[in-house]
Amino acid sequence: MARAATTQRKIVVTTAAWIVGLLIFFPILWTILTSFKTEGDAIAFPPSLFPPHWTLENYFEVQSRSDYFRHFVNSVVISIGSTVLALLIAVPAAWAMAFSPTPKTRDIMMWMLSTKMMPAVGVLVPIYLIFRTLGLLDNVWGLMVILMLMNLPIVVWMLYTYFKEIPVDILEAARMDGATLGKELVYVLVPMAVPGIASTMLLNVILAWNEAFWTLNLTAARAAPLTAFIASYSSPEGLFWAKLSAASTLAIAPILVLGWISQKQLVRGLTFGAVK
Amino acid sequence: MGSIQLQHVNKSFGTHAVIPDASLEIKDGEFVVFVGPSGCGKSTLLRLIAGLEDTTSGQILLDGQDMTAAAPAKRQLAMVFQSYALYPHMTVAQNIGFPLKMAGMDKAAIDAKVKEAAGVLNLTSYLDRRPRNLSGGQRQRVAIGRAIVREPKAFLFDEPLSNLDAALRVNMRLEISELHHQLKTTMVYVTHDQVEAMTMADRIVVLNAGNIEQFGTPMELYRTPANRFVAGFIGSPKMNFVDGAEAAKHGAFAIGVRPEHMAVNKDSGLWRGTVGVAEHLGSDTFLHVNVDGLGLMTVRAEGEKQLHHGDVVWLTPDPSRIYRFDKDGQALAAA
Numbered sequence: 001m002a003r004a005a006t007t008q009r010k011i012v013v014t015t016a017a018w019i020v021g022l023l024i025f026f027p028i029l030w031t032i033l034t035s036f037k038t039e040g041d042a043i044a045f046p047p048s049l050f051p052p053h054w055t056l057e058n059y060f061e062v063q064s065r066s067d068y069f070r071h072f073v074n075s076v077v078i079s080i081g082s083t084v085l086a087l088l089i090a091v092p093a094a095w096a097m098a099f100s101p102t103p104k105t106r107d108i109m110m111w112m113l114s115t116k117m118m119p120a121v122g123v124l125v126p127i128y129l130i131f132r133t134l135g136l137l138d139n140v141w142g143l144m145v146i147l148m149l150m151n152l153p154i155v156v157w158m159l160y161t162y163f164k165e166i167p168v169d170i171l172e173a174a175r176m177d178g179a180t181l182g183k184e185l186v187y188v189l190v191p192m193a194v195p196g197i198a199s200t201m202l203l204n205v206i207l208a209w210n211e212a213f214w215t216l217n218l219t220a221a222r223a224a225p226l227t228a229f230i231a232s233y234s235s236p237e238g239l240f241w242a243k244l245s246a247a248s249t250l251a252i253a254p255i256l257v258l259g260w261i262s263q264k265q266l267v268r269g270l271t272f273g274a275v276k
Numbered sequence: 277m278g279s280i281q282l283q284h285v286n287k288s289f290g291t292h293a294v295i296p297d298a299s300l301e302i303k304d305g306e307f308v309v310f311v312g313p314s315g316c317g318k319s320t321l322l323r324l325i326a327g328l329e330d331t332t333s334g335q336i337l338l339d340g341q342d343m344t345a346a347a348p349a350k351r352q353l354a355m356v357f358q359s360y361a362l363y364p365h366m367t368v369a370q371n372i373g374f375p376l377k378m379a380g381m382d383k384a385a386i387d388a389k390v391k392e393a394a395g396v397l398n399l400t401s402y403l404d405r406r407p408r409n410l411s412g413g414q415r416q417r418v419a420i421g422r423a424i425v426r427e428p429k430a431f432l433f434d435e436p437l438s439n440l441d442a443a444l445r446v447n448m449r450l451e452i453s454e455l456h457h458q459l460k461t462t463m464v465y466v467t468h469d470q471v472e473a474m475t476m477a478d479r480i481v482v483l484n485a486g487n488i489e490q491f492g493t494p495m496e497l498y499r500t501p502a503n504r505f506v507a508g509f510i511g512s513p514k515m516n517f518v519d520g521a522e523a524a525k526h527g528a529f530a531i532g533v534r535p536e537h538m539a540v541n542k543d544s545g546l547w548r549g550t551v552g553v554a555e556h557l558g559s560d561t562f563l564h565v566n567v568d569g570l571g572l573m574t575v576r577a578e579g580e581k582q583l584h585h586g587d588v589v590w591l592t593p594d595p596s597r598i599y600r601f602d603k604d605g606q607a608l609a610a611a
């Protein structure tokens with residue numbers, strides 16, 4: 001009796017999970033399938049799920065019209081660069097907040113997070129002007145810095161949660177063993193926090209890779225990452241659904257693969273502290 | 277060399293003075309135990325010496341040098357934590373060698389030292405393991421190994437045995453005492469277990485609510501407790517206290533008699549009472565006797581004595597072993 005109930009339960013839960021999973025994945029699937037359709041089939045009504053005539057035409061077209069590889073490199077440089085910068089700042093910051101908090105630490109963290117609640121457009125003009133003055137427009141370094149700043153609050157929060165889990169005793173033991181502050185960080189804290197730092201890093205790379213507001217507004221050509229590459233297919237000449245889909249597929253493929261490989265790590269990172 | 281001096285040390289968290297005013301002088305090579313009830317400030321005092329907490333006021337001198345403001349790393353003290361605090365991502369060998377690595381010693385020398393320490397502590401076959409694959413006792417030994425390799429000025433132990441089971445605890449107690457005899461390095465040891473304190477210490481510091489109640493050898497504390505708190509804390513089972521008219525007969529506000537300083541007789545004696553629970557430990561039997569008009573008392577009887585719940589017995593304290601206390605709990609000179 002009990003066994004039957006659990007089996008039934010399993011079936012219901014599994015079915016529900018598949019439905020939700022497919023719902024979430026459907027737009028991506030649609031995009032990928034559309035990229036293999038001809039332009040005509042792509043706008044046909046009623047639409048068909050699978051391409052009636054499979055074609056790689058769009059990919060050749062996209063490749064010949066724009067330089068996918070250059071955008072790809074920009075995306076890699078910007079997302080990894082901003083992540084490294086963010087970690088360099090966030091590790092010491094989260095360390096200080098987790099292990100020598102002051103009565104105001106909590107408020108500072110809330111304040112940091114609250115900056116994420118402001119719509120980015122609100123600061124577009126000042127930041128644009130600052131970037132123009134500094135000559136950082138259409139520059140990968142400029143983008144790295146701005147994306148780092150945008151994600152910093154989340155990175156600090158995530159690392160803080162991880163560091164909180166590390167027993168203070170162990171850091172104190174390191175101090176007693178003669179470790180200076182720097183050595184304590186390098187030899188003890190960071191190695192112990194590797195899983196946490198890795199998932200923070202992954203999440204930040206993904207966020208930076210997908211970021212489309214600042215990358216579109218602050219770049220033109222040289223520093224443009226894949227988001228700009230996609231956007232260029234929804235412009236003046238009109239919408240070419242199939243080509244846009246091919247470009248999108250190319251743009252999300254690397255991060256999709258990365259996410260797939262590291263999904264365990266990611267899930268652990270995002271639900272950290274939720275279950276004890 | 278490793279003498280430790282505290283001069284009017286005060287430690288407050290906010291307005292709460294955990295250590296109001298402590299002065300103490302620990303000699304080089306001494307084994308000193310801090311003992312006291314939970315929350316009395318033992319760990320805080322030890323952490324002040326270690327430098328893990330900053331003093332609010334007062335001085336801490338190591339080998340006569342003022343180290344009050346020095347970072348823990350600069351004090352050349354080694355600490356063994358209750359939780360062992362091993363580095364989980366390092367092997368046993370790396371754990372033990374860590375302080376030497378921090379001191380900038382070269383790899384070959386570290387290896388030699390680690391091997392030597394592992395030999396002393398029976399850890400040689402575990403050097404490549406990680407802490408999570410060790411038993412509690414082995415972890416404890418690694419923690420001690422990490423402390424001894426560096427040849428510190430003094431060792432600080434914060435309840436190092438409280439996570440071990442009773443049998444292992446006795447073993448480790450002996451090992452630590454043995455280590456002290458070999459190394460002859462100053463050791464400061466925190467425990468709330470007065471048996472550990474009595475058996476290991478050269479001298480004991482009895483703490484109560486952050487105050488040092490008495491500092492002396494185990495036998496001094498046992499024979500001449502400075503006050504009622506120390507008298508009650510040192511010795512197991514606890515000393516029996518009596519106040520009121522019975523104490524007044526001895527010219528004191530309160531008197532105390534240890535369980536082992538009373539004779540038990542079935543027919544006659546000074547205080548009449550009824551046997552309650554009897555605890556037979558084999559070598560000794562501890563009787564809880566409800567003494568008429570004085571309340572519950574514990575008394576030690578020889579193992580064989582056949583006494584049962586409800587039997588009437590007579591207790592007679594050894595007159596030369598009656599402790600007298602004044603109204604404030606201070607010990608009065610022997611009458």
Ligand SMILES: Nc1ncnc2c1ncn2[C@@H]1O[C@H](COP(=O)(O)OP(=O)(O)OP(=O)(O)O)[C@@H](O)[C@H]1O
Pocket residue numbers: 289294312313314315316317318319320321468
């Ligand atoms: N960081 C802190 N902030 C505020 N109060 C503290 C802090 N650390 C300790 N205390 C307080 O100081 C007092 C003494 O604590 P301490 O840890 O020294 O006691 P202890 O004698 O070691 O007790 P135990 O035997 O339980 O380990 C306690 O009342 C504790 O609440």
Ligand SMILES: [Mg+2]
Pocket residue numbers: 318319320435
């Ligand atoms: Mg303690």
